[in-house]
Every structure is written in structure tokens, then in C-alpha cells.
Amino acid sequence: MKSLPSKIQDLAPKQAKLCLDIEKFGKQKCGTNFAASHLLVGVSGGIDSTTLLIIATLLARKSGGRVFCAHVDHGLRDESGQDRIFVEELCQRMDVPFEVLKADVAGDAKQNSIGLEEAGRIIRYDFFKQCLKKFNADFLLTAHHLGDLSEDIVMRLLRGTGWPALAGMDAYDPARKLLRPLLSTKKEELENFLRSIGCPWREDKSNLSNAYTRNRVRNRILPLLNEENPSLGVGLVRLKHQAEIDEDFWSGQIEDALKQVESAKSDEIFLPCSILNNCHSALRLRIYKKILDDLGPGHALFDSILQLDQAFLQRKSGLTFQFPGNKVVKLNKAGLLFKVN
Numbered sequence: 001m002k003s004l005p006s007k008i009q010d011l012a013p014k015q016a017k018l019c020l021d022i023e024k025f026g027k028q029k030c031g032t033n034f035a036a037s038h039l040l041v042g043v044s045g046g047i048d049s050t051t052l053l054i055i056a057t058l059l060a061r062k063s064g065g066r067v068f069c070a071h072v073d074h075g076l077r078d079e080s081g082q083d084r085i086f087v088e089e090l091c092q093r094m095d096v097p098f099e100v101l102k103a104d105v106a107g108d109a110k111q112n113s114i115g116l117e118e119a120g121r122i123i124r125y126d127f128f129k130q131c132l133k134k135f136n137a138d139f140l141l142t143a144h145h146l147g148d149l150s151e152d153i154v155m156r157l158l159r160g161t162g163w164p165a166l167a168g169m170d171a172y173d174p175a176r177k178l179l180r181p182l183l184s185t186k187k188e189e190l191e192n193f194l195r196s197i198g199c200p201w202r203e204d205k206s207n208l209s210n211a212y213t214r215n216r217v218r219n220r221i222l223p224l225l226n227e228e229n230p231s232l233g234v235g236l237v238r239l240k241h242q243a244e245i246d247e248d249f250w251s252g253q254i255e256d257a258l259k260q261v262e263s264a265k266s267d268e269i270f271l272p273c274s275i276l277n278n279c280h281s282a283l284r285l286r287i288y289k290k291i292l293d294d295l296g297p298g299h300a301l302f303d304s305i306l307q308l309d310q311a312f313l314q315r316k317s318g319l320t321f322q323f324p325g326n327k328v329v330k331l332n333k334a335g336l337l338f339k340v341n
Helices: 013-030 047-063 080-094 105-112 116-134 146-159 187-196 213-228 232-260 281-294 302-313
Strands: 038-042 066-073 098-102 139-141 268-272 320-323 327-332 335-340
Touching: 013 047, 013 187, 038 047, 038 116, 047 066, 047 080, 047 187, 066 080, 066 116, 080 098, 098 116, 105 116, 146 213, 146 232, 213 232, 232 281, 268 281, 281 302, 281 327, 281 335, 302 320, 302 327
Parallel strands: 038 066, 038 139, 066 098
Antiparallel strands: 268 335, 320 327, 327 335
16 A cells, blocks of 8 residues: 555645545534544545545644544454454554444344344444543544435435435534534545545445345435436435525524423423414424424424324314323413423
């Protein structure tokens, strides 16, 4: 392997521009020069995360930041140990502190009666949270790119996900310090970047298997959609941007509407009819969802929220609605009582 670039000026103009475009996108989404901060990068060793680690390191060197690396060995493939060695050696070459977790994803999935993908995701993000604290990092960077955004939106369509989550994963989640700076970047650009600097990567052969829904979407459905519209990814980025603008507007509307709402208990909120009477249905539905989300885990489906609103409009006092997460909503003449049983 030839030596890696030590600064952006070592790159060809096209690759240097890619780095700066990624930096610009990340700045726009998180509202600050993230590259000047402490950055924890989740790295598997594949094309996407290997590129992210290198680019994040180059940007941090330019802006005075610092990069740290977290790697999870899921224990699902015989070659996963070699992935760990690859990432560790890459970090050593770039002088990036490295933290690894050897996990038993299969055992955890069986114990908790969940799928392998879900078990792996939970383990990864729990580990990332620990590493954020250990390294006192300001941001967690993950390598989700434009193709992942496309997959996410298609999968949400297949699952019947409705508003407002249909537009796919967010580029920035401040609650988790999570930033996805590659979300508007094509995978081909990431591969070309690694080839241009002569850096190898690790291939996960399980990505070729159509045993998982995400792989079927990636390997079967998206190629057909891109064949019909080669600009699909660009259109989905536009959709995501439009959804973010709408969400910002509605967040303000919801906040204004709920200023009058007081909660005597952390697991109980009373929403008076006086607040809802002058609201458009689009705002009422979002108010219901906001309150349900604030009460804790459990995803409320749109159909159930719509039924709740119809009951409110028909003034069906005495009805009780059940929602995931042991949440209930009780209607009476004065309003709606949201609580956790």
C-alpha cells in the first residue's frame, strides 16, 4: 500500500474538491465547523467508512480538530477478525486512536428475540455512545451515503411508513451527536477516492446475499429505479431537504401550540380542547405525535393517530386509545389525557 495523503493539498483537484464538498455539507447540516472538533468515526473497513475516516482526518488536520475511531467486530463472519486488523493498521498509519468491541451479535439477537440487523445496530450505537464519552468527542460520524438514503426511503415505503419520517434518515441528529457528512455523496465517488490514493478496503460478502431486506432493496429494487431515473438520488436529496424545511416550520407551530400545556407528572400530559379547537388537522396530528413521542419509546402509526383525531372531532368522550410503549390517550369533555400505564 502506498503512503496515504497527509493533507488535502496532497490530493488531486477532483478529490480535494470532494473533501471540501463533504465539509460544506456537514457544516450546513450541523451549523458549525465540525472538522475543528473532536470527531468519533465509526469504521467497518468497507469503502464508505474507510473513505470517511481518511477524509475526516484530512479535514480535521486542516481545521485543528481531532479524529478517533470506533470499530465493532460483530462476530458474524469468519473474516471479521481481519477487518479489525485492517482498521487498526489504518488508524496506526494515520495516528488515529482506535477502540474496538468484539460482540456476539447472533447470541444477543437470539436472547432478545430480535433480528441480526437490529441487534447489531443496537450494539454498535451503544458502543459508539461509550466511545463518545471516553474520547470526549463532539460528533459521531457515520458513513451513510446517498445510496443508503435511497435505500432508507424505499424501505420506509415498503414498511408503510407515513409522514413525517418518509423522507429518510437525517444528516444530523443533535440528540445523539450524530452527523452523516456523506449523505449527499454517491458511493462511486467514495470508491474512486480510495482508488485514486491507492488505499484498499475490506469487502463484506454478506452484502451480496439477498437474505436481508436491505440487501434486496440495494441489489434488486434500486438498480431498476435508477435505470428508470438515473437522477433518482438527487431527487431524493431534494425531497429530504424539502421535508427538513417543512419539519422546521411545523416544529415552531407545535411549540407555540403547546406553550399552554402543563404536565403535573413526567408520564402524563393533558391537552385541553381549547388548544385543539382552532388548529388545522395537520397541526393537531403533529401535536398528538409530538406528545406521544415525548412520553417515551414506541412508534405510533399514522392510522391510529388519525383515528384519535376523528374521535376528538366527534367529541367521543370516554374513549381510550392504546399506543405502543404502554401509552394511552383518554378523551373527555375537557380534552385529551396522554399517559403511560
